[in-house]
Each structure stands twice: as structure tokens, then as C-alpha cells.
Amino acid sequence: MTIKAPGGLDNLVLKDAAAPAAPGAGEITVRLHASSLNYHDYRVCAVVGALPDGRIPMADGAGVIEAIGAGVDGFKVGESVVSCFFPDWQTGDDRPCDFSTTPGDGRDGYARESVTLPATWFTHAPAGWSHAEAATITTAGLTAWRALVVDAGIKAGDTVAVLGTGGVSIYALQLAKAMGARVIATSSSDAKLERLRALGADHVINYRTTPEWGAEMRALTDGRGVDIVVEVGGPATLAQSIVAGRPGAHLALIGVLTGRSGEIPTAALMARQQRLQGLIVGSRAHQLDFVRALETLSLRPVIDRSFALADLAEAFRYQESGAHFGKICVTM
Numbered sequence: 001m002t003i004k005a006p007g008g009l010d011n012l013v014l015k016d017a018a019a020p021a022a023p024g025a026g027e028i029t030v031r032l033h034a035s036s037l038n039y040h041d042y043r044v045c046a047v048v049g050a051l052p053d054g055r056i057p058m059a060d061g062a063g064v065i066e067a068i069g070a071g072v073d074g075f076k077v078g079e080s081v082v083s084c085f086f087p088d089w090q091t092g093d094d095r096p097c098d099f100s101t102t103p104g105d106g107r108d109g110y111a112r113e114s115v116t117l118p119a120t121w122f123t124h125a126p127a128g129w130s131h132a133e134a135a136t137i138t139t140a141g142l143t144a145w146r147a148l149v150v151d152a153g154i155k156a157g158d159t160v161a162v163l164g165t166g167g168v169s170i171y172a173l174q175l176a177k178a179m180g181a182r183v184i185a186t187s188s189s190d191a192k193l194e195r196l197r198a199l200g201a202d203h204v205i206n207y208r209t210t211p212e213w214g215a216e217m218r219a220l221t222d223g224r225g226v227d228i229v230v231e232v233g234g235p236a237t238l239a240q241s242i243v244a245g246r247p248g249a250h251l252a253l254i255g256v257l258t259g260r261s262g263e264i265p266t267a268a269l270m271a272r273q274q275r276l277q278g279l280i281v282g283s284r285a286h287q288l289d290f291v292r293a294l295e296t297l298s299l300r301p302v303i304d305r306s307f308a309l310a311d312l313a314e315a316f317r318y319q320e321s322g323a324h325f326g327k328i329c330v331t332m
Contacts, residue, residue, distance in 0.1 A: 001111035001312055005053035009046050009313045012057070020116035023069035029116045030081060032063035033131035034306075035109075037319050037328040038139040038167065039255065044105050045316060051105070057312075058330075059085055059103050061110025062125055062134035072119045080125040082134045082291075083110060084284045085142065087121035091285035111309060113332050123287050126294040132329040136301040137290065139281055140167030140327060145290040146282040147230050147252035148175055156180030158227040161217055161244050163207075163237060165192045167327045168254060170302050172230040173199055178297045184217050184226060184244075195325055199302070214243030225249060225272075235262020242268045253278045302326030 004011040023029050035058040044050045045057050061083040065075055075081070088101045100106035103121075125134035147168075148154040160176040162169040162185045169185070176183050177200040185201040187193050193204040203220050205213045218225050225246030231238060232255030241251055242265055251274055269276060282290075304324040307315040309332045319328050 001058075001309055002054050002056050003045060003051045007045070007048045007051055009316050012045065012313045014310050014312075017112065020114050023067050023072075023116050025070045026072060026118055026120070027069040027116055028065050028072060028075055028081075028119045028122065029067040029114065030061070030063045030122065031066050031114050032061050032110055032112060032332050034062045034135040034332065035111060035309075035330050036060045036132070036135040036138075036140070036167070037315055037330070039319075040099075040102075040139065041104060042316050042319055044099075045312075046320070055104075056108040056111050057104045058109040058111040059083070059105065060135045060138040061103070061115070062131040062137075063114075063332075064131075066114070067116075068119075075119055075122075075124075080129070080131065080134060081122040082125045082137050082287075084121055084123065084287055085138050085281040086283065087118070089283045090120060091283050095283075096280070111312060111330070111332075120284065123284060123291055126291055129294075129300070132303055132306055132331060133301050135329055136167060136171075136303070136327045137287065137294075141171050141294075141301065142282045142287050142290055143168050143254055143279070144171035144175055144230065145293070146279055146286055147254060148172060148179070148228060149289075149293075150282065150286055151252060151277050151279060152228045152250040154179055154181055154228060158182070159184065159221055161226045161229040161241070162186070162201075163230065163232050163241075165189075165196065165325045166232065167301075168232055169230060170199070170326045173201060174299050174302075175297075176228075178299050181227075184220060186213055192325055212240070212243075214240035217244035221246070228252065230254065234260070235264075238262070239265050239268070242272065242274060245272060245274050247272045247274070249274045251276045304328055306331055 103109035158181040185196040229241040306329040
């Protein structure tokens with residue numbers, strides 16, 4: 001699947017392509033079986049001019065190793081693997097600050113059947129997971145892991161606020177509960193709130209009927225406030241997240257669902273001595289840790305629907321509708 005200039009969902013084109021080259025030194029060939037949709041993928045595919053002509057979209061890719069080049073250690077033919085969002089960010093603190101190296105954006109992605117790429121662009125998938133399940137790790141799952149574990153240092157007994165029912169928020173709810181935390185979750189849909197309860201949310205809030213949901217979260221914690229907020233909304237929700245957080249709370253700023261810029265109540269943030277941490281996914285080292293954790297936790301991602309790759313535009317339109325709960329996948 002490629003995107004034809006000038007871009008937009010109507011210009012996603014499925015076409016035949018040559019098989020990838022045999023793997024060279026340090027490379028593996030992967031037969032891809034699944035990808036999953038993220039807001040980032042939607043933005044780069046839906047916005048006219050966001051991608052160059054002929055770019056292959058999709059940051060997430062999961063499949064099976066078909067061939068291995070010389071000098072590759074740690075992988076075997078037949079093993080299931082999953083891609084990395086920032087393949088050049090292997091470890092350490094030299095963090096990317098743009099998407100120039102991200103598959104499906106600055107370079108070709110995984111909306112295709114097969115690739116030959118450096119082995120270090122992948123990690124193993126969790127044992128026993130389907131390819132569709134594994135494809136949710138690259139972006140949504142690793143973002144939730146980094147927000148809660150790497151940056152916030154979640155511990156049993158913490159209270160975590162998650163906003164909405166997208167892939168990152170659902171993963172954050174599941175991870176927080178698996179680690180012994182309490183979770184307060186929001187949605188504008190009472191039906192979705194019931195599904196959040198079924199996943200383990202301790203309290204749920206309809207943010208349309210309770211627009212001052214930050215104060216409600218404070219009340220639900222006996223006035224203390226929550227320890228961690230997984231902030232996926234951005235400018236229109238950040239003020240309420242600051243109200244919701246306890247003094248010294250960690251606010252993980254992940255999303256821009258309500259806009260790319262806006263006013264921040266800096267005085268309130270300062271007075272409550274909170275930490276506002278921006279983040280974009282994570283490194284390969286973070287992903288290796290995450291996969292190891294998933295193999296010990298009783299957790300599987302929530303997949304709302306799967307589409308064939310030929311129906312990628314339809315999948316994005318379904319994502320655009322906001323009707324989904326959890327992840328949307330495509331299969332190859």
C-alpha cells in the first residue's frame with residue numbers, strides 16, 4: 001500500500017511490488033502479517049501533503065522471520081517479531097525529536113507483505129501472541145509502558161487517570177491494573193464506560209456530563225488527587241489533568257487529540273509542583289523490557305476490529321468516527 005500525491009485517504013493505493021532483496025549482513029527478511037492503526041498514522045495518511053508520493057505508510061509491523069543475513073545474533077528463522085517505532089533509537093538518552101526516522105512517515109513503513117531490514121529494527125513478539133496483538137506493541141503499547149513505568153515509575157497503590165478509550169489509554173489501564181494501581185477512566189460514552197469497568201477501572205467519569213472531571217477525580221481520591229495522568233488529549237484537557245493530579249503528580253503528555261498548541265495554566269502546574277513530561281513512544285531497549293514484562297503479565301491488547309490491507313482507507317475512516325474501543329488492526 002502506498003500513498004499517491006498529494007495524499008489523503010482517497011489516495012491510498014494498493015499495488016504489486018517486487019519481493020525484497022535477500023538479507024545482507026545484519027539484516028532479516030520478515031513476512032509481515034499485521035499492522036495496527038494509531039493517530040500518528042491517521043494524521044500522516046489523511047492530511048494532504050503530509051507524505052511524499054509513493055511512501056508506504058504504517059509504523060507498526062508484526063510477522064515472521066523468513067531469512068537471516070550474516071552476523072545476526074538473537075533471531076532465528078520462523079520466530080515472530082515486531083517492529084520498533086524509532087529504529088535508530090536503540091538505547092540511552094539521545095532521544096529523537098521528530099519523525100524523520102519513523103517507518104510510515106520519514107521512511108517507508110509496514111503496509112506491505114514483506115521487508116528486508118536491519119535486525120535491530122525489530123524485537124521478538126511476546127510468546128503466544130497473535131500477529132495482530134503483537135502489532136499493537138510498537139506505538140500504543142510502548143507509549144503506555146514508557147509513560148507509566150519508564151518515566152513515572154508506577155508502583156502498587158498508585159492512582160492513575162486515563163483519558164478516553166483509544167489504544168494508548170486502554171493499554172495504560174491494563175498495565176496499571178496489572179501492576180497493582182487503581183485507575184480512574186473517562187469517556188463521553190456511557191456504554192464505553194461500562195466496558196472500562198469490565199476491564200478493571202475502579203472509577204469511571206463521563207466527561208461530557210461532568211466537564212469538571214479533574215475536581216471529580218480529586219473527590220474520588222478523598223481530595224488528594226491522582227499520582228499519574230496519561231494525558232492523550234492535549235490543550236483542551238491539560239487544565240483538568242492538572243486539577244486532577246496530586247501535588248507532585250506525573251503528567252505524561254502523549255497526545256494532541258484536541259490540538260497541537262494551546263494555553264497551559266502554568267501557575268497551577270507550578271503551585272501543585274507537578275511534573276509535565278512530554279514523550280513519544282520509546283527506544284528499542286524500552287521495547288525489549290516491555291516484551292519481557294508482557295510475557296509475565298496476564299494482559300492481552302483489546303482489538304476492536306481488523307481490516308484487510310486493501311481496506312486501509314476504510315479502517316482509517318472507522319478510526320476517524322471514534323466508534324472504536326481499543327486498537328484497530330489490518331492484516332496482510
